[in-house]
Every structure is written in structure tokens, then in C-alpha cells.
Amino acid sequence: MSISETIKCDLAVIGTGMAGMSAALFAANRGVSVVQIGRPKGILLASGLLDLMGVHPVQENRSWNDPWAAMDALCRDLPEHPYSRLKKEDILSAFGELLPFLHNAGLPYCRRVEQNAKIITSLGTVKTTYCVPKTMWNGVLALENQPKGLIVDFFGLKDFSAGRIVATLRERWPELRAVRVFFPGNAGGKELLAGEITAQVLETSESRMKLAQEIKPHIRDARVIGMPSICGMRNPDEVLSELEKEIGIPLFEIPTIPPSVPGLRLKEAFEVGLQAIGVRQFLQEQVLTVNRGDNSELILHLDTKGRKVVVQSQGVILASGRFMGGGLYASRRGIRETLFNLPVFQPGDRKDWHRKELLDSRGHPANQAGLETDDLFRPLNEAGRPAFETLFAAGSILAHQDWMRMKCGSGLAVSTAYASVNAFSKTKEQFK
Amino acid sequence: MTDLETQVLIIGGGATGTGLARDLALRGVQCILAEKMDINAGASGGNHGLLHSGARYVSNDTVSAMECREEGELLKRLAPQCIEETGGLFVAVEGDDENFIADFPLMCAKCSIPVQELTPEEALDMEPVLSGNLIAAFALEDASVDPFRLSLENVAHARSLGTRLLRYAPVVGFDLKQDRIQSVRLFDKQLGKERAVSADLVVNATGAWAGDIAALAGIPVHVLYSKGTLLITSQRITERVINRLRPPSDADILVPGGTVSILGTTSLRIPSLETIGPTVEEVDRIIEEGAAMVPILEEARYIRAYAGVRPLVQIESQGDDRSVSRGFTIFDHSHDGLDNFVTITGGKLTTYRLMAERTADMICHKLGVSAPCLTGTVPLPGTQVSGWSYPGLSPKEYMKSNNPEDVLLCECEMVPKSVVDSIAASIREQGGSPSFEAVALRSRLGKGSCQGTFCSIRTDAHMIDKGDINPDQGLNHLRKFLNERWKGQRPILWDGQLVRAEFLEALHCGLFDLER
Ligand SMILES: Cc1cc2nc3c(=O)[nH]c(=O)nc-3n(C[C@H](O)[C@H](O)[C@H](O)COP(=O)(O)OP(=O)(O)OC[C@H]3O[C@@H](n4cnc5c(N)ncnc54)[C@H](O)[C@@H]3O)c2cc1C
Ligand SMILES: Cc1cc2nc3c(=O)[nH]c(=O)nc-3n(C[C@H](O)[C@H](O)[C@H](O)COP(=O)(O)OP(=O)(O)OC[C@H]3O[C@@H](n4cnc5c(N)ncnc54)[C@H](O)[C@@H]3O)c2cc1C
Numbered sequence: 001m002s003i004s005e006t007i008k009c010d011l012a013v014i015g016t017g018m019a020g021m022s023a024a025l026f027a028a029n030r031g032v033s034v035v036q037i038g039r040p041k042g043i044l045l046a047s048g049l050l051d052l053m054g055v056h057p058v059q060e061n062r063s064w065n066d067p068w069a070a071m072d073a074l075c076r077d078l079p080e081h082p083y084s085r086l087k088k089e090d091i092l093s094a095f096g097e098l099l100p101f102l103h104n105a106g107l108p109y110c111r112r113v114e115q116n117a118k119i120i121t122s123l124g125t126v127k128t129t130y131c132v133p134k135t136m137w138n139g140v141l142a143l144e145n146q147p148k149g150l151i152v153d154f155f156g157l158k159d160f161s162a163g164r165i166v167a168t169l170r171e172r173w174p175e176l177r178a179v180r181v182f183f184p185g186n187a188g189g190k191e192l193l194a195g196e197i198t199a200q201v202l203e204t205s206e207s208r209m210k211l212a213q214e215i216k217p218h219i220r221d222a223r224v225i226g227m228p229s230i231c232g233m234r235n236p237d238e239v240l241s242e243l244e245k246e247i248g249i250p251l252f253e254i255p256t257i258p259p260s261v262p263g264l265r266l267k268e269a270f271e272v273g274l275q276a277i278g279v280r281q282f283l284q285e286q287v288l289t290v291n292r293g294d295n296s297e298l299i300l301h302l303d304t305k306g307r308k309v310v311v312q313s314q315g316v317i318l319a320s321g322r323f324m325g326g327g328l329y330a331s332r333r334g335i336r337e338t339l340f341n342l343p344v345f346q347p348g349d350r351k352d353w354h355r356k357e358l359l360d361s362r363g364h365p366a367n368q369a370g371l372e373t374d375d376l377f378r379p380l381n382e383a384g385r386p387a388f389e390t391l392f393a394a395g396s397i398l399a400h401q402d403w404m405r406m407k408c409g410s411g412l413a414v415s416t417a418y419a420s421v422n423a424f425s426k427t428k429e430q431f432k
Numbered sequence: 433m434t435d436l437e438t439q440v441l442i443i444g445g446g447a448t449g450t451g452l453a454r455d456l457a458l459r460g461v462q463c464i465l466a467e468k469m470d471i472n473a474g475a476s477g478g479n480h481g482l483l484h485s486g487a488r489y490v491s492n493d494t495v496s497a498m499e500c501r502e503e504g505e506l507l508k509r510l511a512p513q514c515i516e517e518t519g520g521l522f523v524a525v526e527g528d529d530e531n532f533i534a535d536f537p538l539m540c541a542k543c544s545i546p547v548q549e550l551t552p553e554e555a556l557d558m559e560p561v562l563s564g565n566l567i568a569a570f571a572l573e574d575a576s577v578d579p580f581r582l583s584l585e586n587v588a589h590a591r592s593l594g595t596r597l598l599r600y601a602p603v604v605g606f607d608l609k610q611d612r613i614q615s616v617r618l619f620d621k622q623l624g625k626e627r628a629v630s631a632d633l634v635v636n637a638t639g640a641w642a643g644d645i646a647a648l649a650g651i652p653v654h655v656l657y658s659k660g661t662l663l664i665t666s667q668r669i670t671e672r673v674i675n676r677l678r679p680p681s682d683a684d685i686l687v688p689g690g691t692v693s694i695l696g697t698t699s700l701r702i703p704s705l706e707t708i709g710p711t712v713e714e715v716d717r718i719i720e721e722g723a724a725m726v727p728i729l730e731e732a733r734y735i736r737a738y739a740g741v742r743p744l745v746q747i748e749s750q751g752d753d754r755s756v757s758r759g760f761t762i763f764d765h766s767h768d769g770l771d772n773f774v775t776i777t778g779g780k781l782t783t784y785r786l787m788a789e790r791t792a793d794m795i796c797h798k799l800g801v802s803a804p805c806l807t808g809t810v811p812l813p814g815t816q817v818s819g820w821s822y823p824g825l826s827p828k829e830y831m832k833s834n835n836p837e838d839v840l841l842c843e844c845e846m847v848p849k850s851v852v853d854s855i856a857a858s859i860r861e862q863g864g865s866p867s868f869e870a871v872a873l874r875s876r877l878g879k880g881s882c883q884g885t886f887c888s889i890r891t892d893a894h895m896i897d898k899g900d901i902n903p904d905q906g907l908n909h910l911r912k913f914l915n916e917r918w919k920g921q922r923p924i925l926w927d928g929q930l931v932r933a934e935f936l937e938a939l940h941c942g943l944f945d946l947e948r
Contacts (some may be wrong), residue, residue: 167903
């Protein structure tokens, strides 16, 4: 097949998860021309919460109020963790750049800069996170003060049970009640998914009024109401505050199981926002292979159906995730990196990959597998040297971290993306 | 302080104990069946599900071979709802022992086992996934059996005839007086207290645990433990049971059942019953061996591994390893000084009915009951509820019912709310209280490809809403369920299953913070 399009750019970002999206943003903001490739699946599955650093040491399951203090302790105890290569100012700047971007794209977040937030999940458990969508912030406050409250769910919605939430929280928040009502347009209580279609229903004022009428008789002495996160796809905060007006007391959304509306909103916000600042995105494509060109540029071959697209870039940020994302692949014999065949740090034998219990707080050794890098986040080759001068890695593909246990997923993705972009800019200067 | 009385107390709710309960009930003997956990918690829930034609044993155990043949034929007639008559092939590949192959039809004939020789081409026509290296093939009458349905229906029938079932009631001790067991102490986990049962006769039908139970009564029964591991594929690989044509060895049987196939097994001597999990090493060996018969097993997707333990009984006087019996053994412990105590252990799922019959004969003789065994003639009544454990049944029923409000709780295995409700109702009817675990055991929940990621949450929520789970009990049953399913996932986590496991962990730890 003949080449039908060659695109030249400064930086190619492989991956459209939290790390890839952030990298594309930071690069575009610095005037770097960016092509981004990947099917956005990871971000769709995210909860919408942005963790920074919540738990350390994991074997004690110790949860921290102050993410920065947690990070200090982590870097002391586990100097190989990617956070050890980052400075607090840089992480702050990264969030300082990301949050306004999301806000402008219609998705405001709330946080306290120096403090983690505790949020109720749809199981009624309490999770430590950092930034939460504004639509969930009332929930963070309510959990701190435990006023009389009401959790609402809907007939036909199988992934969310107000009764479960109230039951789990019984000790921590005794004055919480559950109620089940009919969702507008679903008087029959047919199966309802907490997805896009349901969320869009609440974008009309008529449905909001109907829902308010359903809920109101149950409010009684409640001062705050929690509900599944389905308050609109676009401008959810407006939708929520309109609904609050109808109902008369503060509302908050509770994250639901993926693929959830907050994940979809995040994906939308990134896609629209990044295209607006000139990032060229290939969201249906994958990178098939990469090779080095004559002038040390990297040449990416995409799997575009029908025509062939080649991207020629000076640098690449590899944000292809782990097993779910597709950046790592495990066979019975070992774990490998899928695009560059980079060496992967991993436990020696498959029998050591996972612990006997899924929920072992120490986490599974396989979770620590991934790419090892230098201080500039360049993955190392077998000889322990950067595999390519201008190849950087960001996000969950990095070794020596366990975002699921440490509650550092998005924070790690955002801040290593930031550091990779800065490192790329620096090396680019050197080439000039 | 005896609070329960009965003619016969049966300890152990596997195929043998449940089969015995039905046999005795049909003879009018009043029984209590006490099970440590739930029905089929032991080997009966951790086996291959092969209803043997007997051919597997023709070379080394002709008694077992003939028993299997007779019992297999009988069960196909009397319990057809538990059996899929798949037929079976025995195949040999290049390198397999030619003398064994040549003798095989003769050995089958000696045990009256019907066998039909096929050319390798004919075999490949019937099962195109077989290896291209076939050198011999025979067709036999092997079949697959759903052990859960079998045991649950035995219990259901026994209960309808008056047997009392105590689940979650491990036997913890015996009170002896001279040459009798006066009462048996068991710990009722649902009531949270010890209970005493006095019985005219006590039967130890605890399979691999038979030695432990006998020891509680001060009687030595020497049991060696042989662990076997099995792998479930995500799709059905063959229509028929495939056996490797060689003396019994590792990973030489592939048994289809509903929408999946089961590959196994290994035979590993283990020192104790504490850790009966499948291991990574066993899984690798099973796949390598299995791929010699059916090469696509090398690349197939596996959704779960599990293990069971075969008790190998050592007869005291003979002592050495070769005297270990692979058939079943019934001990009348009057020879050890206890007149009302009997142990039945060993054997096969295929011969459970025969084992029950022989044991019941001995018991009835001791009790002076003259009623004959009826399980060889009376069909096993089918109940709908006990069928939900069979792979592929739930989807079929769901498609048929087509009720939009009957929301699916498990999408992989298509288990709707109504199935969970009917299981909960039947547990309640039987005097138990429904629990998350009990529903999971009786259905395909968590047994599909998502490994319980979603259905665990949905079923919990649904049962809370229905009042079938006490809201005060927290989330520990969910943790337990996930950890339990994990045992079977851990050894097969590569390729797609590792991706799913990562998602499972992202949700349950990353988001829900369930780790401990
Ligand atoms: C169930 C769930 C719950 C979560 N909950 C939280 C939470 O509560 N808080 C939080 O902070 N984070 C949460 N996360 C998100 C998590 O933090 C991120 O998924 C994680 O940080 C990984 O991000 P990533 O960008 O490194 O990788 P991924 O999100 O896995 O993205 C990898 C990307 O690379 C692409 N890719 C791979 N190979 C190629 C290729 N060859 N060519 C092109 N593209 C390729 C993929 O298509 C994908 O877009 C959750 C995620 C999940 C799945
Ligand atoms: C890996 C493997 C594969 C097999 N494949 C086949 C096959 O394909 N075909 C075939 O015909 N046979 C097969 N078998 C054999 C068959 O599974 C067993 O023969 C049969 O299930 C034994 O049933 P059982 O009731 O005697 O024992 P079990 O099913 O082990 O039952 C014993 C019960 O006793 C209970 N118990 C233990 N301690 C106590 C206590 N203190 N109080 C109360 N209860 C207690 C246990 O919880 C358990 O439920 C296989 C066995 C194994 C291990």
C-alpha cells in the first residue's frame, strides 16, 4: 500500500487516557505542534475523580489528609516511585494548567490545594481523592458534616442502590435515608443505564421538574440529597444547579460504575478542548509500529483503514497505559511493552505476579511492573540508557507504582505528562 | 443437651452424602444431613464433570471400569436432566504407546464397554480441532454431568421425603459412650452456636476429610490427598469428551459442558487440606499437555481454574503406596470398637449412586431396616431451581422469558433478577436464610468472563433492596466473594484475563477502596 498522508509534527502523543490527554494539553499550551493517537477507552472507564496521592504505606492501608505529606513519605520510603522524580511546584503547576482548561471546556473541578477530599462511592465506601467534579463537591462537604440526608436512586437502575449506600454508611453518617423514585420518562421502571442517554434526559427543564416532583415528597427533614451522576452530559453543573433550584436543597452526584457519565464528560471535555487549541487527534486509530527516520526523527505508522497515515515527529510521549490500555501485554511467559519492545521491569515468574487474595492491601507485584526511566522520563533500554533521545513515557505504564492502592492514578498521569512535555521541550532546545 | 434426634446423621454434603440421603429417605429412614459449608463445597464441586464410560480405567482398574459403565448407563436413564450425552473420543497422537493402543479395544471388550474404532480422518471430521498428528481414535459413550444440579436435586428429593438439611454446620466433635457415638456436636454457623445431634447411626461421608472426622472419634482412617486442577475455557472447544488414549495421566481429558469446556487434570500429592488452590505451574503443565491432543488449547482463552482433592484410602494392613485404592471404601467401624459409625470415602462422581447404595445397605442391615434400594429404578425428580449452575442454561431461559423488567444482574452469564429471587426463595423454603454466597453457589454469578466485576455489585444491591441481605452486615461478603473468585483467576492471568483482572481491581480497589 502506498503512503497517502505524512504528517510532520514536533511531538506525537501515543494514548488518549489521562496521561495522553494531559500531555497533549501541556504541549499545545507551549506552542508545540502535537498529533495525538489512540482510542479513548481508558478515560471512558475512569470515575471522573482525580486522585493525587492518598494511601501510603499500602500494606497498612494508611490514608492521608495531606497529599503532599503523603508524597514526601512515599518518596522517602520508595525512592523508585515516579513521584520521586517530580517537584511539588511542578505538580501544582500541572494541575494549575489542567483545571482551568477543564473548566473552560464545561467541566469545573473543586479541590483544596493542600488537602485530599473524601468522597462517597456508589457502594457507600469512602474513597480518598484530590480533585472532584464540582457536581460532587457538596457530597465531600456533606460527608464532613453529616447533616440529615437523602440518597435517591431510580427504578430500573441496576448499578446503583441508595439502600446499599445508606447501609454501608450507617455508622459514619447515621442520619441518611434512601429512597427510590421513577426517573422521568421511565414510569414503567424498565432497565436504565447510568450513561449518556439517561444523563441527557436531565438536560431539559421539563424532566428536571418531573424529577423534582418525584423527589420532593421524600425530602422531609433532609438538608442535602445525593444521587447517581447522571445530571446531564454537557454543563452538568448548570443542570445540577437548575435541579437544586427546583428541589430547594443542595444536591450532589455520586460516582457510578464505569463506563460512567463523569468519565464520558471528561473524554468529551478533553476532545473538544484539545481540538480547539490545535491538537490533531486520531481517535479511531492505533499506532502499529514506530521506527527511526534518517534525521533521528521518529516515524509512526497508523492503522488507518483504507489509506495509510504516517506521523513524523521529533519526539514521542508514550502514554499507552498498562494492560487495559494496551501499552503492556502479558503472555504466559512474561510481560512486554507493545510498541517499542522496551524492557519491562517485572516480577520474575508468573507465579509471583499476583497475591493469593485479590484485596490484599499490599497490592500485587504485577502492578509494579512497567517502564523504568531516567530523570527525564525517558524509558531505558537493556543497557540502562535512554532507548531513544526523544522518547518519553507518562502515566500508568511507568514501573514502581500501584495507582490502584496508592490512590495516585490521575495525579501520576497528569504530573508525569507535564514532566515529559517539559523534558521534551528541553531536549528540543538542545537539538536546535 | 441434645437438641436434635434422628435415625441417621450423614456428615458431608457432596455427591456421596446427598446421594446417601436420598437413598435412605427412599427406604423410609429418617436422616439429618450436616454439611460444613454448602452443598458440593468439596470434591463434588471441584471435579471434571465427566460421566465416565469406564474406558479410562480399563487398563488399571477393571472393577472401577465396569462400575462406571453400569452407573453411567443407569444415570443417563434416571437423571437425564443432569447429563449431556456428548459421546466421547479416545485419541492417540504420534509418540503415544502403540501397544496400549492395540490392546485398548480388547480391554474395553473385557469390561463390556462399547467401543468403536475410527480412522484419524473420521475423528477429525467429528472434531476438527483435534491434532493433525492423530494415529488412533475410538468412539465411546462418555458424557458430561452437572455435579451441582445432581447434588442439589438429590437433596431436594431427600428433603421432600423428610430429610433435614443443615448447611454451614461443621461437625466438631463426638461424645462417645462405651462402644457407641452418643451424640455428635456440630457448630451451627447460622445460629452461631453448638448443637448436639443424637443418632442411631452416624455416617462419615466427608470425602477427603474422612480421616479428620474419623480422628474426632478416635479412629484412624488413613487418607492420602491427591489434588487435581482443572481449567475452564471461555468457549466450548469440542462437541464430545476428548480423552487421551494412554494410561491415565496429567491433562488428558477435555470435557464439554453447556457453553464451556473443562481441561484437566493433574494429580499432585499434597500434605494437608489447608491450601487447595490451583497453581500457575499446574496450569502451564495442563495447557502444554492438552495442546498435544487439541492444539488450539495453547491459544484458547481460559476463564477460571479450580482444584479438588481426591481422597486415596490406605488400607492399614497393607501400608504402602501401591495399596492405595482408587475405588471406594466403606468402613464399618464396629471393627474399631464403635458400633454405630460408618465411613464411606473415595470413588467417583460417576459411581456416587452405587456408593450410596452399598453404604445404605450396610446401614439398613445395622438398623434392621429391610426396605430395598430404590435409586436404581426411581428417576431423580428434576427441579428448575437447581439447574441455574449449568453453563449456558441461564441465557437460554432468559431469552425465552423476554421480560424487560427482569433486569440482568450478570451480563456475561445472563443471570437476571428473577433467577436470584427464585434461588433466594428456594433457600428460604428449605428453612435457610439466603445469603450472597449461597446464591453465588447456585448460579453462574461471577463465573463468566468479567470475573464478577459487575454482577457482585449488582447482586449485592438487588439483595439489599429485596431484604435478602441484612444491611448491617457490611461489605465483607462482597470481599469474600471477590477473593474466592480470585483463587480461580490468579493462575490464569495473562492476555485478556489479566486485562479483565486489572479492570476488576481498578474498580474494586482503585475506586471502591475495598482492599484490606
Ligand atoms: C475502573 C477505573 C476507575 C478509576 N478510578 C480512578 C479514580 O478514582 N481516580 C483517579 O485518579 N483515576 C481513576 N482511574 C483512572 C486511572 O487513573 C487512569 O486510568 C490511569 O491513570 C491510567 O492512565 P493512562 O493515561 O496512563 O492510561 P490509560 O488510561 O490506560 O490510557 C492508555 C491509552 O493508550 C492508548 N494506546 C495503547 N496502545 C496504543 C497504540 N499502540 N497506539 C495508540 N494508542 C494506544 C489506549 O487506547 C488508551 O487511550 C480509574 C480507571 C479505571 C479503569
Ligand atoms: C480434580 C478431580 C476431578 C475429578 N473428576 C471426576 C470426573 O470427571 N468424574 C467422576 O466421576 N469423578 C471425578 N472425580 C471424583 C469425584 O469428584 C469424587 O469422587 C466425588 O465428588 C466425591 O464426593 P464425596 O461426596 O464423597 O466427597 P466431597 O464432595 O469432597 O464431599 C465431602 C463434603 O464433606 C464436607 N465436610 C468436610 N468436613 C466436614 C465436617 N467437619 N462437617 C461437615 N461436613 C464436612 C465438605 O465440605 C464436603 O462438602 C474427580 C475428583 C477430583 C478431585
